[in-house]
Amino acid sequence: MELAQRTGMNEKKLQIANYKLQIKSKFFFIFVFLLFYILLSTCGLYAGIxxxxxxxxxxxxxxNEGEVILTWTAPGDDDILGTVSGYFLKYAEVPIRKDPDFSNPEYFTYSHGWTGFVSGGNKETRTLTALTSYSGKKLYFAMKGYDDGDGGTTNYGIWTSSLDTAGINPDNSCTVQLIPPSSVNDLSVVAGYQQATLTWTSPGDDGNSYNIVGGTFEIRCSPTAPITNETDWSNVPAGFPYRVVIPTSTTAGASQKYTLTGLTNGITYYFALKTRDENELGWSLLDTTSVEPSGSPLNTPPLSFSLLSPAAGYISLNTKPSFDWQDTSDPDAGGGISSYSLEYSLNSDFSGTIGEKGNLSYSSYTFIESLTDDTTYYWRAKAIDVNGGITRTSSRIIYINTSNLPPTTFYLLTPADNSTVLKRPSLSWETSLDPDPPGVIKYTLKYSSFSDFSSTYSIPNLTSTNYTFTSNLMENTTYYWKVAAIDEYIPPLPTLSEKSFSFYVKPVPPASPSNVKITDGTISxxxxxxxxxxxxxxxFSTYKIYRSSDIKIIGNAETFAGYTTATSTPATSGFWTVIRAVDNFGNESANSVAVKSDETKQILISNDKEVIIELPLAAQSSISNVVISISESGNIYELRPINSLTMAEIKGFVFSSPVKITFESAGDCVYWHNGTEYVALGGKKGNSITVETTKLGKFYVGTISATKLKLASSFPTKIFTPNNDGINDEINLTFTGVTEDITDAEIFDITGKKIAALKQNDYTWFSWDGKNSDGKTVLPGIYIYQVKSGKSVCNGTIVVAR
Incomplete structure (x- = not known):
């Protein structure tokens, strides 16, 4: 084990020793090479490398446009050592494949003034800027470095490697930068006659950076479909008018306009546009206008023109009249007027059969054949252009009438002969007819206070068969009147009404005095x-004064108290006073209100004593500058408030406080007309009927035969809206068969709980304002009324709404 470990350690030491030996050998080799190079250079033996x-x-x-960027590893002055003196650069549109190609005169030398080269082995980068004419094209490049050898000899390297090759470095070629104009984005089209006018804003060169010099616009139009892509652009039919090239030199942003002619009317054309700069390849993309521009050339009809003669409504005395109208023109370039026509008809809308005199070269025509006598014709002119466009004039009427007959006989109608009328009577008579065209009759009213019409007033040019005088005729005078019917023929033949009538203008009484009051013992x-x-x-003549302690006889002869032309008279204590105005014919006005110095109320009593209106002090402010007109027709009394300053009826008049109106006539109920129907207000049996109200209008006094207690009327009908808007805020109930002065009348909810008591306005008239006994407005819903009179009971429902 120990032996093995020692053996491994020895092997590692041996490897390290070998590695150090290799490094020393390499450094030695480099040192020797450099030393050898220095010696050769010093001796001038290396100068030819x-x-x-x-x-x-x-x-x-x-x-930028026209630029190419070249990069390469720099060679040295001597092979790979040192720094070259410069570079010799060639370019061509074809590959430079062999070293001899470098000297080919068809290849171009790129001139430059480069300096500051990097030493051999480093990366060199240069930008070529003078290749604008090749923008968009592919160029091939070849380069040699050179040095300045000893003795003035220039040593060139070779262009790609030390050996000629069959191929070529694929990286030594590229497309020269090309920046075309921007696309147009606002192309618009206005179609005209066989043409279309296009407008747009010019882009610039290099997008929108510079002006375009020596450039081109190309317009293409398709008669079939929009041009939305390059395929559509290429498929546009060749030749004019589908492809149009427009040379241009223009500033960026300038407005452009071009009219494309040779188009066919009625066909929709779709348009697109490209822009090119000075470079043949410098085309923009298609315009980006949305929606794709299109237009349909059309034929514009002739300009409007007018008729000249005869004038409208002309009556022709012969059956072969002449017609004339203005010349007109065709607004379309290259167009023209082909012909004129005269159209005539018996109908104003030219429906049915239309006569036409066509293919006229001139703007006039005289009939050769006769038109029909006693006939009305409508006529107009028509202009037709070379492409069939039509413009018509408005029409006129001509009457063919070679001889004239007078209007037909007619009679007066109203007022009947010997009638009595007011100062502004209305007169009427029969219609007279003209047997000749145009058949238009006008009437002249003649009237006189002399039966022989020796002195006559005339009202001419009346077009209707009635007339109402707008100014007053003389009162107490008999007038005679007749009417003449006159046609429009020249000269006319008038026809007088068969008879003349007369009428008597009766005197009209003065209006009654207003604003009667007592101040400090004086009535004014x-x-x-x-x-x-x-x-x-x-x-006007005078004022007549009546006084009486009994209001119901005031105005009778025995109550007469004197005359005055002043507008005041002393008051007499204990007596009612009434003033009447009197005219020159002795006609007396209606009574003024009656006043009494020891009474705050005022009383208006009709001259016939049938109607008495009692005005409490609280209501008297309502009749400032107001007189109340009272008229009677059978059982209907009309009480109208009249403005004493204008004598106009006052609409919507309401007293500021209720007044009592007593009708001294037979009947047991008073009905008031609400504008739609009569509704019962009530009344009390006896010699008179009295109601309390704040409104005037039409009142009907009638007899109710029913004796059973029942509802006679409801206003509004069953449903009311107590929301204080002044409309239907309370409901009014009137009953018949009431036999007791004291009557129980109450409101209950649907559970039977008492809500409030009905307000009794008079003997038979009750109302409810929609509030409970606490004065609060009840909730919407159904409520029950109950009225008791003696042993009779009447129940019913009413509805509160919002």
Missing amino acids: SPAAISDLTALTGT WSPVSFDEDGAAIID
């Missing part, structure tokens, strides 16, 4: 400026 061959020349595509009112019909009063 050339640089070593370059065997690893590598060509790489450069960064606003002056009356209008008649009852709203016309300005022109025949």
Whole structure:
């Protein structure tokens, strides 16, 4: 064991000794070689040694256009030692395969001014920058190093190795850097007549870096499909107009425009574009416009034009009229007007049979054959271009009427003869017809206060068979009137109505005085400026004063208290006072409100004593500059609020506080019209019926035959919305068959729990505001009302909604 270990140790020592001996031998060899080289150099015996061959020349595509980067291991001045004096570089578009090729005159020498070379054995890198004309092409390179030998002799190495080879270093060739223009991204197309105009923004050379000098745009268009790739580009048909090359020198970002002609109308063409710089291979990629540009050349019809003569509505006295219209032109380059046509028809829309005089070389035509007399024709002109495009004018009417007949006989209608009317009556009469075209009749109304029309007023050019006077006629006057029907023929032949009528304008009473009040013992009112019909009063005479302690007889002859032209009079204690306006004919207005010095309320009583309105102090502010008009028709009374300053009815009028209205007529119930139907307000049996309300309008007083307690009306109908928006915030119930002054009326929920009491507004009218007895609005749902009158009970349901 020990022997074996010693033997192994001896072997390792022996190996180490041999390794040291080898190192010493190599250093010795190098030392001897260097010493020998120094001696030879010193003696001038090594001066003829050339640089070593370059065997690893590598060509790489450069960064900028026209650049190539070369890298290689530098040879030495003498073989691999030292530093070369320079390099001799050749390039060609074909491989340089043998050393003799290096001297081939078809191969080019690259001139350079390189300095600062690295010593032999180190990596050398140089950039070639003068190869722009070869951009995009493949070049092959060969290189020799050289030194400056003694005696002025230049020693060249060989281009690739010490031996000629059949092949070539595959790394000593590359493509010269080529940077084409960027792709266009905004190509647009506007199609026209057999052409399309393309616009785009020019890219630059080397992308968008420089201007393009000596470059080219190429446009291609396909009549079948979009051009989206190089295959589509190559498949575009050859020749014009599918391929167009446009030489250009332009700045980057400049707007470009080109009109491509020779296209066919009605075909959709798809367009693409490329840009080339000065290099033949410097083409951009396809334009990147989205959506792919396309356009369909079309024929633009002739420009619009107008008719000249005859004028619209012309009445021709002969059956062979002449027509004339403007010339027009074709807006398309290379186009033109082929012909004109005259179209005529019996229908304004030219439906049915259309007459046409076509293939006219001029913009006019005179009929050779006769048109039909007493006929209305519609006519227009048509222009046709060389490609069939059509433009028509608007149409006109011409009437063929060689002789004129007067309008037909007609009669007056209303008002009937010897009628009595107000100051602005409405008149009407029958329609008269014109047997000749155009068949248009206008009427002239003639009226006079003399039966022989010796002095006449006329209202001409009326197109309808009625007329309402817009200004007041003289009151208390009889007028006579007739109408003339006049055709449009020149000269016209008028026809007078068969008879003349008369009517009497009755006087209209003045409006009643407004704003009547008592201040410091004096009754005052606003002056009356209008008649009852709203016309300005022109025949005012005086004011008539009535006084009575009994309101129900005021206005009777025995209550007359005097006249005044002033707008005030002293108040008399204990007496109601009413003012009436009087005109020159003795017509008296309706009563003003009645006032009394020891009463705060005011009372308005109709002249016939049928209606009495009691206005508490709280409601009197509502009638400032207001008069209340009261009219009666049978059992229907219409109470209208009128603005005393304009005499216009006041819409949506509501009293600020309820007023009592008493109707002194037969019947046991008052109904109010809500705009849709009459709803019962109630009433109390007796000589009169009184209701309490805040609204005016139409009231109907009728008799209810039923004696059993039951619901007569509900407003709104069953469902109401107590949300304080002013619309249906309470429900109003009116009952018939009420026999007791004191009636129980209550609201319960569906469990039978009492919620609130109904409010009794009068004898038969009850309401509920949707609140419980604590004043809080109840929840939405179904509720039950119960009304008791004597031994009668009436139940029903109502619905609270939101």
